[in-house]
Structure formats: C-alpha cells, structure tokens
Amino acid sequence: xxxxxxxxxxxxxxxxxxxxxxxxxxxxxxxxxxxxxxxxxxxxxxxxxxxxxxxxxxxxxxxxxxxxxxxxxxxxxxxxxxxxxxxxxxxxxxxxxxxxxxxxxxxxxxxxxxxxxxxxxxxxxxxxxxxxxxxxxxx
Amino acid sequence: xxxxxxxxxxxxxxxxxxxxxxxxxxxxxxxxxxxxxxxxxxxxxxxxxxxxxxxxxxxxxxxxxxxxxxxxxxxxxxxxxxxxxxxxxxxxxxxxxxxxxxxxxxxxxxxxxxxxxxxxxxxxxxxxxxxxxxxxxxxxxxxxxxxxxxxxxxxxxxxxxxxxxxxxxxxxxxxxxxxxxxxxxxxxxxxxxxxxxxxxxxxxxxxxxxxxxxxxxxxxxxxxxxxxxxxxxxxxxxxxxxxxxxxxxxxxxxxxxxxxxxxxxxxxxxxxxxxxxxxxxxxxxxxxxxxxxxxxxxxxxxxxxxxxxxxxxxxxxxxxxxxxxxxxxxxxxxxxxxxxxxxxxxxxxxxxxxxxxxxxxxxxxxxxxxxxxxxxxxxxxxxxxxxxxxxxxxxxxxxxxxxxxxxxxxxxxxxxxxxxxxxxxx
Numbered sequence: 001x002x003x004x005x006x007x008x009x010x011x012x013x014x015x016x017x018x019x020x021x022x023x024x025x026x027x028x029x030x031x032x033x034x035x036x037x038x039x040x041x042x043x044x045x046x047x048x049x050x051x052x053x054x055x056x057x058x059x060x061x062x063x064x065x066x067x068x069x070x071x072x073x074x075x076x077x078x079x080x081x082x083x084x085x086x087x088x089x090x091x092x093x094x095x096x097x098x099x100x101x102x103x104x105x106x107x108x109x110x111x112x113x114x115x116x117x118x119x120x121x122x123x124x125x126x127x128x129x130x131x132x133x134x135x136x137x138x139x
Numbered sequence: 140x141x142x143x144x145x146x147x148x149x150x151x152x153x154x155x156x157x158x159x160x161x162x163x164x165x166x167x168x169x170x171x172x173x174x175x176x177x178x179x180x181x182x183x184x185x186x187x188x189x190x191x192x193x194x195x196x197x198x199x200x201x202x203x204x205x206x207x208x209x210x211x212x213x214x215x216x217x218x219x220x221x222x223x224x225x226x227x228x229x230x231x232x233x234x235x236x237x238x239x240x241x242x243x244x245x246x247x248x249x250x251x252x253x254x255x256x257x258x259x260x261x262x263x264x265x266x267x268x269x270x271x272x273x274x275x276x277x278x279x280x281x282x283x284x285x286x287x288x289x290x291x292x293x294x295x296x297x298x299x300x301x302x303x304x305x306x307x308x309x310x311x312x313x314x315x316x317x318x319x320x321x322x323x324x325x326x327x328x329x330x331x332x333x334x335x336x337x338x339x340x341x342x343x344x345x346x347x348x349x350x351x352x353x354x355x356x357x358x359x360x361x362x363x364x365x366x367x368x369x370x371x372x373x374x375x376x377x378x379x380x381x382x383x384x385x386x387x388x389x390x391x392x393x394x395x396x397x398x399x400x401x402x403x404x405x406x407x408x409x410x411x412x413x414x415x416x417x418x419x420x421x422x423x424x425x426x427x428x429x430x431x432x433x434x435x436x437x438x439x440x441x442x443x444x445x446x447x448x449x450x451x452x453x454x455x456x457x458x459x460x461x462x463x464x465x466x467x468x469x470x471x472x473x474x475x476x477x478x479x480x481x482x483x484x485x486x487x488x489x490x491x492x493x494x495x496x497x498x499x500x501x502x503x504x505x506x507x508x509x510x511x512x513x514x515x516x517x518x519x520x521x522x523x524x525x526x527x528x529x530x531x532x533x534x535x536x537x538x539x540x541x542x543x544x545x546x547x548x549x550x551x552x553x554x555x556x557x558x559x560x561x562x563x564x565x
Binding site: 011043062064066070073082085086088097098106109113133 | 281282285286289295296298299300301302303304305306307309310311313314315317318324378379380381382383425426427429430431433
C-alpha cells in the first residue's frame with residue numbers, strides 16, 4: 001500500500017461536495033469576486049489570494065434550451081434529451097447547467113421562455129459514475 | 140504592448156482542398172490525409188510562385204489528432220510537401236488554427252526571424268484511421284466526434300456536468316437574441332431559414348463546398364413544394380437545441396487549407412496579386428462564453444478591437460465579412476459586434492437577402508460552416524482563402540460585384556479563442 005499522501009484537489013473536493021449537497025466555490029480576497037466551480041485562482045482579477053466558500057444554491061433561470069439524443073457524452077445518454085439553462089446565481093456568477101422540472105419539448109420551453117426569469121434551487125443529480133450540478137425550477 | 144506589425148505582411152499564396160468525406164465525396168474518396176494536405180499546400184505554393192524549399196518555416200496545424208493520427212505533423216508531412224529541413228512546429232487553436240497560424244507567421248516575419256512561412260491546417264472530422272491501416276479509413280460516429288472535439292472544452296467541470304454545444308452555442312444564444320430585440324420565435328425561425336438558403340446558395344456555386352445543393356432543391360427532392368415546409372419538418376430539420384434547428388448548424392468535413400505568409404516587398408512572382416495581412420486580434424475565454432446577455436461575447440469584442448486598431452480600419456471600411464458560423468445565430472451576433480451589421484438588424488438583413496454575394500452586406504460567400512463544411516483546424520484557412528479570392532476577383536459565379544478592398548475574417552477556436560484577421564488590397 002502506498003504511503004504517499006494525496007495532494008488536495010479543487011476538482012475532487014468540488015465533486016465530493018456535490019455528493020453531500022454542498023456547492024463549493026472560492027472568493028477573492030483582493031476583488032471579492034466569486035469563481036464557481038472553484039479553481040486555485042480568481043477568474044476575475046487573477047489573484048491567488050482566494051478562500052473557499054459554500055454557495056447558497058439559490059439562482060435564477062434566465063434562459064433554457066435543450067440538447068439532442070443521443071447526448072454528446074455517454075454519461076448523459078440515459079437522461080437525454082435534457083434541458084440546459086443559462087443561470088445567474090444569487091452570489092453573482094453566471095453558470096450553465098442541467099435544469100430539472102421542465103420537459104425538453106418546444107412547447108414547454110416556449111412557455112418557460114414567455115414566463116421570463118424564474119427562481120431555481122441547486123441540487124445534485126447522481127449519474128452512474130459522478131454527481132453533477134443541476135438546478136430545479138422552484139414552483 | 141504595441142499591437143503593431145513592424146513590417147508590411149502579405150499573403151502571397153492560398154490553397155484549399157475540396158471539403159467532404161474521404162470515404163464518399165467525389166474528388167476525395169480514397170485520398171490519404173497526407174495527399175489531401177499536399178493538394179492544399181501545392182496550390183498555395185504554386186499560387187505564390189514558390190516551392191517548399193523556398194520557405195523558411197512551416198507551421199502545421201491539426202486539432203483533433205485522434206482521427207488524423209499525424210502528430211509531429213511538420214515532419215510527417217515534410218516529404219509530401221517538399222519542406223524537408225525547414226524550421227517547423229505543430230500547433231493548434233482548434234477552429235481558429237490556420238488563422239492563428241497566419242498571425243504567428245506574421246509576427247515571425249515582422250520580427251525579422253523569417254522571410255516566408257508556410258501555414259497549413261488539416262483535419263478529418265468525418266473519418267478516422269481504420270485499425271492500424273496506413274491508408275484505410277472508417278466513419279467517425281456523431282458521439283465520438285463530439286467526445287473528441289469537446290476535449291477542447293472545460294474538462295474539469297463543463298463537459299463532465301452536461302455541457303452541450305448545441306444549447307450553449309445555439310439555443311441559448313438564439314433565445315437571448317429574441318429576448319433582447321423583441322423578436323418572436325416564429326420570426327426567428329423564418330430568418331434562420333432565409334440565412335440557411337443564402338449559405339446553401341453560396342455552397343451551390345462553390346465546387347469545393349461540402350454541400351453544393353441549394354436548400355430549395357433539397358426540399359423539392361424530398362417532396363416539398365414549399366421549402367419552408369421542409370425547413371419546419373421535424374423529420375428533416377429537427378430542433379437540436381430549441382429554437383435552433385439542425386440546418387442552422389455546422390456540417391462536419393474532412394479537408395485541408397494552406398497559405399504563404401511573407402514580407403510584402405518579397406511577394407512578387409506569384410500567379411496572382413498578393414493581399415496584405417493588415418492586422419489581427421486574438422482573445423480567449425473558458426466557459427461561460429457570455430455573461431447575462433448571450434449576444435455579447437467579451438473575448439470577441441477584444442479580438443475585434445485589437446485587430447481593427449492594428450489594421451487602422453473602422454467598421455465602415457469592411458467590404459466583405461466572414462464570422463464563425465458553426466452556429467448561424469452566433470455568427471450573426473459577431474457580425475453585429477464588428478459593426479458590419481447594425482445591432483438587432485442582422486436577421487432582418489438575412490431575410491432581405493443582404494448577406495448574399497450579390498447583396499450590399501456580403502458574408503461567407505464560400506458557404507460558411509454549414510454549406511462549405513467544417514474541418515476544425517483547416518477551416519479558418521478556407522475563410523481566408525475565400526476572402527483572398529474575392530479580393531482578387533477570382534471567386535467565379537459567387538464573385539462580389541465590387542471587389543472587396545478590406546476583408547475581415549472572424550473565427551471561433553473551440554472553446555473559445557476569438558480570432559480576427561484583417562486583409563487589405565495592396
């Protein structure tokens with residue numbers, strides 16, 4: 001058995017957080033900006049002086065489209081076609097992610113588009129091999 | 140950063156293969172990737188009045204090495220292009236590869252390191268090496284193509300969590316455009332139809348295009364008397380990312396392109412007049428490619444401004460424009476960002492036929508990524524090839540009536556490197 005200790009990884013930590021329903025990011029001590037998902041450096045100003053934070057999971061759906069079946073990636077074959085959204089997080093960052101709670105049909109997507117922005121709540125979508133970020137429409 | 144070239148730089152030769160499928164397309168079937176590339180290189184060198192031994196360096200571009208399987212491209216292709224013993228490098232900037240190569244070559248020449256550089260790009264997005272055969276190929280599945288292509292996209296968080304090019308690059312941008320400008324989804328759909336008609340018209344006039352059949356002819360062949368009914372048919376043109384349909388997207392292709400970059404004062408003795416490479420701009424971004432407004436892409440803004448500043452041009456100076464149009468709506472947004480089209484008026488211009496070769500705002504006269512087809516690392520060179528032909532008056536039936544004096548070529552290298560090149564008549 002190896003005695004070499006494993007180095008911390010922002011990527012592993014992010015996905016481990018997702019599996020526990022925690023949404024990990026970093027904030028910058030220089031400019032205050034968020035980087036989500038997390039890296040080791042501020043995406044806004046390039047500073048390395050960053051600290052880990054947990055996001056609220058509250059967000060707003062700005063726009064929603066869908067994808068094709070079969071999916072571009074085998075991981076998502078079982079759920080394709082799925083809805084994919086353009087999202088503004090409560091903390092500020094813009095992200096794109098899978099949207100739950102609406103059908104991937106032109107009729108449903110058009111009705112959603114005509115509604116305008118709607119509130120979302122983050123949750124973890126457990127795929128066969130990986131927990132992934134998703135947002136559910138708050139009804 | 141001075142943002143200036145210290146020497147005047149010329150493109151003295153251009154070359155481009157037929158785009159299509161190495162297993163099926165006439166003029167391509169049975170061709171090896173080595174011979175495909177050599178065709179484009181020979182055309183460019185002949186055009187410049189040079190041989191491979193006359194250039195100082197070779198910048199060889201190839202993005203998806205999984206299907207081409209020719210890393211170390213400079214040496215593997217050297218005996219097919221006559222360029223043995225030159226300086227060389229294999230590089231990639233995905234779908235901006237060849238035009239980033241032109242910018243790198245321009246910098247090398249302007250710095251006085253080289254006098255003449257050969258840039259080429261090759262790509263096979265429809266076929267791949269079969270088993271271990273040196274000459275047999277087989278089709279690449281749709282999913283495999285995107286798995287390999289998406290390796291250029293955020294592999295830590297984007298692709299693993301369901302990133303999808305069709306919604307990110309098409310559907311969400313389309314919805315952002317409609318919301319921003321108050322356009323109905325029905326009007327958007329009709330405009331996309333008209334834009335596709337224009338691209339397919341251009342492809343039908345280009346013997347090197349992947350698709351050379353007009354949209355109206357295809358509709359008729361499928362039994363539709365009204366081509367818009369064909370457009371709205373779920374069977375023939377499904378939504379791939381609502382409200383964007385399949386025929387508003389890229390078509391994959393195998394292909395190669397090449398160009399010769401040299402000092403303007405040395406660009407003599409070629410078959411055709413050289414064209415000046417007046418400026419370029421490059422800016423990249425990871426996901427997300429846009430903020431709250433999907434029609435505004437900061438890295439494109441920076442690339443456009445840098446290129447225009449270097450070239451000393453204004454939007455009103457542009458006579459011919461190509462913007463990266465893997466996604467037709469994204470291409471329209473970029474055209475508006477250049478100032479060639481008014482903000483919010485791009486789709487109206489498409490509906491009015493203004494973007495046709497015979498319109499007052501000609502764009503993508505080779506057919507664009509949909510009709511000409513897309514061979515990732517080779518495609519930017521085909522956009523430059525078309526611009527050079529137009530500026531020389533060599534574009535045949537799709538020739539713009541008033542030969543362009545200033546051309547702007549924009550490409551998106553996945554994912555994303557916005558690249559803008561400005562060409563001027565000498």
